[in-house]
Amino acid sequence: MIEIQNVTKRFQDKKMSVTALNHVSFNVGKGEIVGLLGENGAGKTTLLRSVATLLTPTEGKITIDGHDTVKHPDKIKKQMGVLFGGETGLYNRMTARENLEYFAALYHLSKHETKVRIDELTKMFGMRDYLDRKVEGFSKGMRQKMAIARTLIHNPDIILFDEPTTGLDITASNVFRQLVQELKSQGKTILFSSHIMEEVSMLCDHVAMIHKGQLVYHGEIEALYKEENSQDLNYIFMSKLVRGDEGYAI
Known part of the structure; x- marks a missing residue:
């Protein structure tokens, strides 16, 4: 459904070049819910904006249902819902x-x-x-x-959420989580970023971790728990950053 292939995004100003994404590659299958984890400034929003056709990759490409986000943005926008934080x-x-x-x-x-x-x-x-x-x-x-x-x-059919529960009270956050489960049952494909590890653990099939623009892990969340011998997603995330993990599971 979503294929992110060797995507790099650089921003250039008069004095310097900033690499927001550095050769990021992973796929999101139809009906999957993928949680995107990373610190502020890690590149999560840049990646979501690129998938949403709002940014053009400096290198690499993104295809959605076989349509290139740069060549066929109009076809993609019709089947996509997007919410960015703030x-x-x-x-x-x-x-x-x-x-x-x-x-x-x-x-x-x-x-x-x-x-x-x-x-x-x-x-x-x-x-x-x-x-x-x-x-x-x-x-x-x-x-x-x-x-x-x-x-x-x-x-x-495809939904991108950037920090979707920001500003919601406990009741509304729970309603949102129930909504995501309902959307999954309808076969929707969802990619969302969140700082709430419990939310990601509860809702996601897969997780993608980004650190300083690089993908440090992508794979099934249950496989990650088994690999790390822990179900504490916050601990796993911080541990991977400290170790400087560069490999990821498919």
Whole structure:
């Protein structure tokens, strides 16, 4: 489904070149949930933006369902939902309902499809009380719920989440986790970054660890536990960084 092949991304300013990703390669199969782990600045968001067709790799390529992200971005965007940390993509002067209707129209959903999806997402995230209020007065948690709903409005097959539970309370975070399990049962493919190790351990089939732009591990999470003789994902992650692990499992 998602093939990341030897991807390097460099950013150049007047004084220096910064390598955000350094020859990263791994695949995400259809229906898999892959957790992307790494410190701040490790390259997680750069990788997600590259998969989302928002950045062009300096070297290597990314294909999604056989489509190159650089050559065929429009075909990819139609089947993808994207949420980046700190970027809700919402319009403050519009109500929550109007925002969802607007994004549904961008994906050419019919009025009936739009109404059904809004009803489903409103019920799922408990947004009925503020669905017809302007977004400008929303709390951070309310905005994040809306941002997730906006990401899913067109029922995408591939979903990218960057720190999706940021700003959510315990109840809303649990609703999100249940949602991910439901999306998995529907055969959706999900790649998401998180600093919450428990969340990754609970939801993911596979994990990819990035350190300073390099992939230090990719493989099944259960195989990782067996390899490290531990189920403490936080300990395993920190241990791999200290050891400077450069190999990874397929």
